[in-house]
Amino acid sequence: MPRMVLAALVLLAAVGLMAGGYQAGRLGLGRGLGPAAASEQGQAGGPARPVSDRILYYRHPDRPEYAAGPRQAENGRDFRAVFAGQDVEPEDPATPATATAAAQPTADGPRRILYYRNPMGLPDTSPVPKKDSMGMDYIPVYEGEDQDGSTVRVAPGRIQATGVRSEPVARREVVRPIRAPGTVELDERRVAVVALRAEAFIERVADVTTGNRVRRGQPLLQLYSPDVVAAGAQYISALGIPAGASLANADGARRRLENLGVPPQLIAEIDRTRRIPQAFVWPAPRDGVVLERSAVEGMRAPAGETLFRLADTSVVWVLADLPERELGNVAPGQTVEVRPRGLPGRTFSGRVELIYPQLNLQTRTARVRIELPNPDGMLLPGMYAEVEIAAKGAGPMVAVPNSAVIDSGTRQVVILDRGEGRFEPKEVKLGRRGGDFVEIREGVAEGDRVVVAANFLIDAESNLRAALRGLTAGAPATGEESK
Secondary structure, three states: OOHHHHHHHHHHHHHHHHOOOOOHHHHOOEOOOOHHHHHHHHHHOOOOOOOOOOEEEEEOOOOOOEEOOOOEOOOOOEOEEEEOOOEOEOOOOOOOOOOOOOEEEEOOEEEEEEEEEOOOOOOOEEOOOOEOOOOOEOEEEEOOOOOOOOOEEOOHHHHHHHOOEEEEOEEEOOEEEEEEEEEEEEOHHHEEEEEOOOOEEEEEEOOOOOOOEEOOOOEEEEEEOHHHHHHHHHHHHHHHOOOOOOHHHHHHHHHHHHHOOOOHHHHHHHHHHOOOOOOEEEEOOOOEEEEEEOOOOOOEEOOOOEEEEEEOOOEEEEEEEEEHHHHHHOOOOOEEEEEEOOOOOOOEEEEEEEEEEEEEOOOOEEEEEEEEEOOOOOOOOOOEEEEEEEEEOOOOEEEEEHHHOEEOOOOEEEEEEEEOOEEEEEEOEEEEEEOOEEEEEEOOOOOOEEEEEOHHHHHHHHOHHHHHHHHHHOOOOEOOOOO
16 A cells, blocks of 8 residues: 555544544545444444444434434424434434435435445445455445535534534625835925015014914014015005006006015005005915924025925825735725824725826835825824725625635635535635635636535545545546455
């Protein structure tokens, strides 16, 4: 016997000893021998199998209903105790205990045994009952029942005890999260500077410094500008000329004040008082945080020099760098969750606003812009953040829970629930993964039932290894009878 086969036999025998103390011959595929068949086997050439006094569960006296402890049916009859060694096939009160292994009665008449096959799943069969080299009984294969050896049959009691659960295959939206690092940045559209369009002298600076928040219209500077004073005097002079003759001149003088960036409040004050103040107040152009202050009392400010730099932080950007291979799974409008490293436990929700139209040639990444509301100012520019984008597929697709797939590395298999304790392994081809589901591209169809819990217990309990080999090995060859 080859060394690998011998090792497999020893491993599976150990699994059989740990699976509740049952005989290892009952871990094979197909139908095991019930108590009556065990008695028949004893008559055929081996001793009758003893039944343990350990109670596994309790069974309804009339129908396949089970309980973990003693219980009474609705008609007052007690549930029947099922002992270790009897939990192979569901007991049928209508089936006499003298039914033989050679022909089991069914609704359509007695079933004929086609052959007996190796309990360890080896390609070896026998036309008569026999034992293998380890003393385990060969398993009967009945006419019309799992002749290809690819279906596993498990007693309902064991299904209940092991927690086997199945659910139908359905079409689902498979959402795969894409994670990337990101940084919090200012919204470029919400940054403003305070600069003059004419030369001026700063007489006083408001009590605001870098980091302070200011409101729109709040006074920032008090200054004197010769150009503004001259334009204001011209405007007052034009207003004093009789109406009609001075209309064009007044409009031109007012336009000059506006071109110098004079605040509307100052122009309104000139209209009302017909005087121009020597020093006037320059207000904040928007709400925001002072990012930079370069204005100093008494300084001369040339035209165009930045005196203050303000930023509105009520809305910020998060810029994330995505690997090039993920670009096809991201589109503007997708939901994003942002977790700043500086705020453990806090999660902010936003949407992809823009995918920048160029790659970073050194890192082979593309930049994605996410817009986030920041009303309480907790997100600070420069913060590092973890970005998770919910990447969806092309619509609902056939998918099963991740727990339904048995992945050996080279083969992926699900177990189909055929009903009445019958299970069939099915090789599948997987697609996208996302959340708790995986796409099935080939192997199962919508509506099939797959085992999603305790599928590995079915593997150990019923020798699924032989069933998987049966997917490619073809029909079992008939071996020589034991002597």
